[in-house]
Amino acid sequence: MPVDDTSSIYAEVKAWIAQQEAYEATTKTPAPLTNAQRKALEVLRIPIALPSPPELDDVDYISLLNRYRQAHPGGNDIKLEPEAASSKVVGDAVRFICPFTLSEASGHLTAPVASFPAVGYGIEKHGDYPPVFTNKKAAKQFTAKCAVDWLIAHLLMPSNLLDVTFPKGYVPTRLGSASPQSSSSSSSSPPPPPPPSTKQPADKEGPKDNGVQLPPQPRSSKGASTVDFEDDSLPATQRVTALCRILGMQAPRYSITRSNPDVDKYFDGRPDFGSDPHHIPEGLGRVMWVVGSEKARQAVAGYVLDYLLTIYHERKRQLEA
Numbered sequence: 001m002p003v004d005d006t007s008s009i010y011a012e013v014k015a016w017i018a019q020q021e022a023y024e025a026t027t028k029t030p031a032p033l034t035n036a037q038r039k040a041l042e043v044l045r046i047p048i049a050l051p052s053p054p055e056l057d058d059v060d061y062i063s064l065l066n067r068y069r070q071a072h073p074g075g076n077d078i079k080l081e082p083e084a085a086s087s088k089v090v091g092d093a094v095r096f097i098c099p100f101t102l103s104e105a106s107g108h109l110t111a112p113v114a115s116f117p118a119v120g121y122g123i124e125k126h127g128d129y130p131p132v133f134t135n136k137k138a139a140k141q142f143t144a145k146c147a148v149d150w151l152i153a154h155l156l157m158p159s160n161l162l163d164v165t166f167p168k169g170y171v172p173t174r175l176g177s178a179s180p181q182s183s184s185s186s187s188s189s190p191p192p193p194p195p196p197s198t199k200q201p202a203d204k205e206g207p208k209d210n211g212v213q214l215p216p217q218p219r220s221s222k223g224a225s226t227v228d229f230e231d232d233s234l235p236a237t238q239r240v241t242a243l244c245r246i247l248g249m250q251a252p253r254y255s256i257t258r259s260n261p262d263v264d265k266y267f268d269g270r271p272d273f274g275s276d277p278h279h280i281p282e283g284l285g286r287v288m289w290v291v292g293s294e295k296a297r298q299a300v301a302g303y304v305l306d307y308l309l310t311i312y313h314e315r316k317r318q319l320e321a
Contacts, residue, residue: 053131054122054142059161061144068148068157068164074266074289074299075103080143082136086129095132098139102147104156109270109283113150122146155306229305236301243308247315250276252285252304254297259289267296271304281307 020031033041062080069078085095097117105113117123117130122142133139151157158166227234227242237254244251252271259266271285285303290296 053133053138056138056141056145059145061141061148064161064164065144065147068151071164072156074287074291076101076289080140082139085132089129090132095134096136096139097130097132098136098143099130100143100147102150103288104154105147105150107286107288108154109286111283116143116146116150118146118150121150229309236298236305240301240305240308243305243312247278247308247312249278249308250274254300256293256296256300265291267291267293269296269300271300 023031066078069075080098080100082096082098085097089095099115099117101115102113105116105118113121119126119128122145123130131142133142148157148161152159157164227238229239229243229246231239241251250273252273254269255272256267256269258264259268266289268288269285269290270287271280273280284307285300287296287299287303290299
């Protein structure tokens, strides 16, 4: 459009605004608007230039999320279905968003996420509209990235953006402390093994290491006390019981219920530590839609074991520092 024509339009709009303001100043009532004027004003409220969408890296987050579900089939299907963004946000422009619900996040005990993108995962604050994209694939990639970031932040997926399961024997070190901003870029290298401890004679109060009191050790007897909690060939439930005794904690019971009361195949599970005074993160060990009650029980125990191993190795490092 020629500059002269543009200037003429601006002048007409300014003159019309002045007339409306004069009317309101005189009558002390809102100036009347025709339907066409109201529609034009709604369009003007939309930013002339929409914010640039977030840049996406070269990671195929859609494939990564699908691989995660293949390795963890207990949750909902991964269905990323883009939709047109609201005209109130983009006006006549064609833009896309891709709302997506991940069962692990929506069923989280303490911080459920109804759908992605979400606050902290693609959205800065409550009330903000999610980023919009010019094509459906980019919208799907962004939403998949938000879901992957959540899985990494909650230690359900390694942070190297390559693997979807943790290496055998790997002990997570960021339980409950991972942030959305750091989860996607941090390394997932396992912590160094604790140095060998120097055995000290036990006294009436229990064993000591370098002069620092350790949790009471169980007396040698048949049962859980003879189980090596570091033996990864044993069921996670047995290892948890043995490690709880060493840490002086109450071993949990496992609450296993049907995911669907009418279907005797899928099960939810969570640990119950009863009145144990030790701080146990809320939501620890929660699983959903696991095939088979025993598999659900072992899955819960596996998450608990990872947490307890973290405590155990951290105590050892502090004592031997």
